[in-house]
Amino acid sequence: MLNDSPALVVLLSRAFGEGCIDVISGDYERSAVCGGNRELHGLQREEGVSFRPRIARIVTILLQDFGSRDLPTIRAAVLAAGNIEPEDVVEEGRLAELVRASNPASVRSVDPDESKAIAVALTLDEVRHLHLTALPAAQRAVRLVEAQALASRLAGSPAIELLCKKLEHAIAMQQRGIAAGDVAGSSIEAGEGDQQP
Numbered sequence: 001m002l003n004d005s006p007a008l009v010v011l012l013s014r015a016f017g018e019g020c021i022d023v024i025s026g027d028y029e030r031s032a033v034c035g036g037n038r039e040l041h042g043l044q045r046e047e048g049v050s051f052r053p054r055i056a057r058i059v060t061i062l063l064q065d066f067g068s069r070d071l072p073t074i075r076a077a078v079l080a081a082g083n084i085e086p087e088d089v090v091e092e093g094r095l096a097e098l099v100r101a102s103n104p105a106s107v108r109s110v111d112p113d114e115s116k117a118i119a120v121a122l123t124l125d126e127v128r129h130l131h132l133t134a135l136p137a138a139q140r141a142v143r144l145v146e147a148q149a150l151a152s153r154l155a156g157s158p159a160i161e162l163l164c165k166k167l168e169h170a171i172a173m174q175q176r177g178i179a180a181g182d183v184a185g186s187s188i189e190a191g192e193g194d195q196q197p
Contacts, residue, residue, distance in 0.1 A: 001024065001027040001029070001055075002025065003055035004028075004032075004037070004056065005052055005053055005055075007052070007056070008059060008060065009021060011059075011060060011063055012059070012063075015063055015069055016071055018070050020071055023071075023077060024074065024078060027075050028078050030082065030084065031084060032053075032083050033080065034083060034084060035082055036054060036055045036078070036081035036082030036083075037053040037054045039054060039133075040126050040129070041126075041133035041134060042135070043132045043133060054081060054125065055081045055130040055186075057130075058081050058118075058121050059077055059078060061095065061121040061124055061125060062121050065121075065162055066117040066121070066159075067165050068117065070114060072098055072114075073094055073098060073112070073117070073118065076099045076102060077118045077122075077165055078110050079095075079099050079121060080102045080118050080144070081122065084099060086099045086100035092150055097112075097115075097177055100115075100117065100124070101115035102119050104120075104150050107119040107150070107154070109153060109156060113157055113159035116154050116159075116160050117159070117163055118150070119154070119162050120150065120154065122162065123150055123151075124163065124166055124167045124170055127143070127167065127170040128170050130144070131174060137178045140174065140178060141175075141178055144171050144174055144175060147167060148168070150167070150172060151167045151168050
């Protein structure tokens with residue numbers, strides 16, 4: 001993490017103090033080994049263009065758009081990005097429960113707000129980058145329908161209202177891109193960290 005995403009280290013230090021860096025770095029390395037930084041759906045970046053690793057993007061969404069100042073939530077998001085199974089989480093209790101409940105395919109409106117936020121952050125990052133993937137338009141459209149179902153399922157939770165609005169905005173942008181044949185696809189990602197609903 002220190003080499004992959006120094007900007008994330010700065011954000012984490014501001015949010016939790018420098019003492020958290022060793023703990024989250026361990027989670028980050030474990031998640032990265034399990035594919036947490038592997039881009040989804042054959043995403044292709046232009047040669048020479050710098051970008052933040054996937055785990056760093058997801059954590060940044062939680063820090064900036066959910067306003068999380070809860071270390072177990074951030075740790076659970078890092079582990080969830082790498083599809084770490086809850087039973088493989090060394091620390092039992094809240095961290096394992098957050099990982100268990102944060103799967104976008106199965107998260108429910110009754111789950112903790114933190115788990116819902118992680119699920120939306122994972123999905124938001126995926127949706128924001130769909131136009132750069134190898135998926136044909138029809139398959140991207142299916143992913144957008146699934147993402148919209150998640151946003152609709154969790155929409156009643158005030159704590160994640162901003163995240164859900166950002167997800168819905170990203171879905172609308174991608175739908176427009178598909179309708180326009182992705183002519184202007186690169187503009188979707190240009191403001192990925194600061195899009196407003």
